[in-house]
Amino acid sequence: MTKTCIACGMPMRVTEDYPLGNESKDYCAHCAREDGSMQSYAERAAGMASFIARTQGLDEGAALGAAKALMARLPAWAGRA
Amino acid sequence: MKEHSILEKRTRNRERQKLETSRRIIEAAALVFARDGILATTTAAVALEASVSHGSVFARFGTQAALVSAVIEDLGRGIAARLHELASSGAGTRAVLEAQLRAIAEREDLYARLVVEAPLLPPEARDSLLGWQSAICFHLSPAVEVDTRAGRLKAMPLHLLFNTWVGLLHYYLANRELFAPGASVMARRGGELLDHFMFLISKEGSE
Numbered sequence: 620m621t622k623t624c625i626a627c628g629m630p631m632r633v634t635e636d637y638p639l640g641n642e643s644k645d646y647c648a649h650c651a652r653e654d655g656s657m658q659s660y661a662e663r664a665a666g667m668a669s670f671i672a673r674t675q676g677l678d679e680g681a682a683l684g685a686a687k688a689l690m691a692r693l694p695a696w697a698g699r700a
Numbered sequence: 701m702k703e704h705s706i707l708e709k710r711t712r713n714r715e716r717q718k719l720e721t722s723r724r725i726i727e728a729a730a731l732v733f734a735r736d737g738i739l740a741t742t743t744a745a746v747a748l749e750a751s752v753s754h755g756s757v758f759a760r761f762g763t764q765a766a767l768v769s770a771v772i773e774d775l776g777r778g779i780a781a782r783l784h785e786l787a788s789s790g791a792g793t794r795a796v797l798e799a800q801l802r803a804i805a806e807r808e809d810l811y812a813r814l815v816v817e818a819p820l821l822p823p824e825a826r827d828s829l830l831g832w833q834s835a836i837c838f839h840l841s842p843a844v845e846v847d848t849r850a851g852r853l854k855a856m857p858l859h860l861l862f863n864t865w866v867g868l869l870h871y872y873l874a875n876r877e878l879f880a881p882g883a884s885v886m887a888r889r890g891g892e893l894l895d896h897f898m899f900l901i902s903k904e905g906s907e
Contacts, residue, residue: 628831629838630784671830674837676859688827689834 625695626650626663646695660699664690722760722770725750729771734809738768738817765822772825775810776832779803783839793843793853794898797865800836801894804869805886812873812885837862853901865897 622631624647631647634640638651646657649666658666667686671677677685690696728750732741743764747754761767782803786796804811818829837858844861847853872893876885 629835630781632784667834670838671834672859674841674858674862675830675833676857676863685827685830688824689831 624650624693626657626690626693627667628689628693650695657695660690660696663696718760721750721752721756725752725757725760725767726770726774729767730774730807730810733768733771733813734807738813739820743767765824768821768825769828771810772814772828773832775807775814776828776835778807780832780835780839783836786839790846791843793840793847793901794894796840796843797894797897800840801869801886801890804873805884805890808873808876808884808886812876815870815873833866851903854903856901861901864900868893868897 622645623629624631624645626646627650629636629647629649631637631642634642636647638644638646638648638657639655641655644651644655644657650658650663652658652662664683664686667690668679668683671685672679672682675682687699691699725746729741729746732745732749736745743757744754746767747757750757757767761770779800782799783796786799791799814829818826821829840862841858844853844858848855872879872885872889879885880888
């Protein structure tokens with residue numbers, strides 16, 4: 620069954636999309652720590668900002684602001700800013 | 701027990717109706733934005749197109765900015781979904797970019813409006829745009845990394861590769877009446893743009 624990651628919005632379609640292949644989780648492999656637990660808000664924001672800066676070249680501060688704005692729309696972080 | 705079940709059914713029906721109305725408003729807004737421009741469109745025009753009351757638009761979306769944002773997210777979801785299916789099948793850089801071109805061509809009128817008006821849109825709408833550009837990067841970057849490691853592409857920072865591609869596409873979209881009057885610029889010139897971009901980033905192209 621396809622789910623959408625509550626922490627980053629990515630569609631999870633195959634087993635590899637889930638943390639440690641555990642399809643009962645509502646967050647994806649990219650939003651999990653090595654032990655399979657979900658990353659904290661700060662960890663996810665830093666990870667997303669780093670990805671935005673690396674792939675789109677945004678200034679680090681602007682990338683962090685954009686990451687937080689995008690995260691505020693996701694179920695795992697609703698209301699955070 | 702029976703009353704409880706009737707209440708549950710009514711609640712489910714109401715939720716379904718709400719979702720259907722939201723969907724209808726998003727589709728109507730996308731159509732009017734594409735036809736008349738995003739900033740020039742009023743919520744009253746969207747309500748008229750969707751055949752709902754003006755109040756329904758605000759009841760579902762709260763503000764015009766939230767409606768614009770919802771339309772942009774819907775557009776981006778469609779493009780990202782196409783790329784996600786392709787990327788998980790291990791497609792190369794060219795195939796991912798081709799899929800992006802096809803997805804843009806399907807909704808070119810709206811996409812081109814977005815390109816032209818993006819700097820003037822409310823911050824939350826611009827955040828939505830950045831969000832799905834990130835989703836595109838998320839699907840493109842593994843393909844680029846594989847092709848680079850295999851020696852097919854020149855080594856270069858990912859953001860420069862991506863921004864060069866987006867800059868090229870967006871220039872043609874913003875000026876599409878010059879490049880393909882009355883037609884789809886992606887359908888008419890997309891292949892040429894992709895060939896040129898692949899030539900720029902390929903190792904073969906530099907030899």
